[in-house]
Amino acid sequence: MMIRVARDxxxxxxxxxxxxxxxxxxxxxxxxxxAGEPPSAETLLKYVRDGRAWVADVEGPVAYLVVDWVDGNVHIEQVSLNPAYGRRGLGAALIETAAAWAREHGSTALTLTTFVEVAWNAPYYERLGFRLLADDELTPDLRKVRNHEATLGLDRWLRAAMRRDL
Ligand SMILES: CC(C)(COP(=O)(O)OP(=O)(O)OC[C@H]1O[C@@H](n2cnc3c(N)ncnc32)[C@H](O)[C@@H]1OP(=O)(O)O)[C@@H](O)C(=O)NCCC(=O)NCCS
Incomplete structure (x- = not known):
């Protein structure tokens, strides 16, 4: 397995x-x-061409991570894995790659939004050093991300933003 920058x-x-x-x-x-449809090829290509996408490669990609910049911090827009390759550290390796890239690019934190009560979401990210942000801790664009998710219907399940200081 290797973590590498994603290609077209x-x-x-x-x-x-x-x-x-x-x-x-x-x-x-x-x-x-x-809202559960995968992102379009065009959207993903933009991340790839900006150098903001990584894959875990096991004879081909089995997990990926893409980041945005939100309020001056690197924001994990998506981290996804084929569950057939779950629970062997690929998600954590991708997140550590994003953390290293964020540090190199002058970001002092990683942020993300996730489901609070899903085992492989907030509790998992807490193990990786993230903490839940209260609503009054949301920076302006992070709040916009949350508001957008609400319009997509994702707030039917408890959702929140999280932050890991780097
Ligand atoms: C989040 C995700 C990338 C983690 O990937 P991963 O490579 O399996 O995670 P790691 O191997 O680094 O860590 C495994 C830990 O994740 C959690 N976890 C992963 N899959 C789980 C499951 N099916 N049930 C419960 N906990 C799970 C556990 O804490 C597990 O630790 P354990 O095996 O010691 O119990 C992956 O679960 C995923 O793609 N989920 C669906 C998409 C998603 O939720 N994306 C994030 C949206 S915000």
């Missing part, structure tokens, strides 16, 4: 990973409807 040719695999990862939520009765 990985985009199809990244979309397939997203579909596979979504099954973990469907299995616990969480159906996101249209």
């Amino acid at each position: 040719g990985d985009v199809g695999a990244m979309r397939a990973i997203e579909v596979a990862a979504d099954r973990m939520f469907q299995d616990v009765g969480m159906d996101f409807g249209p």
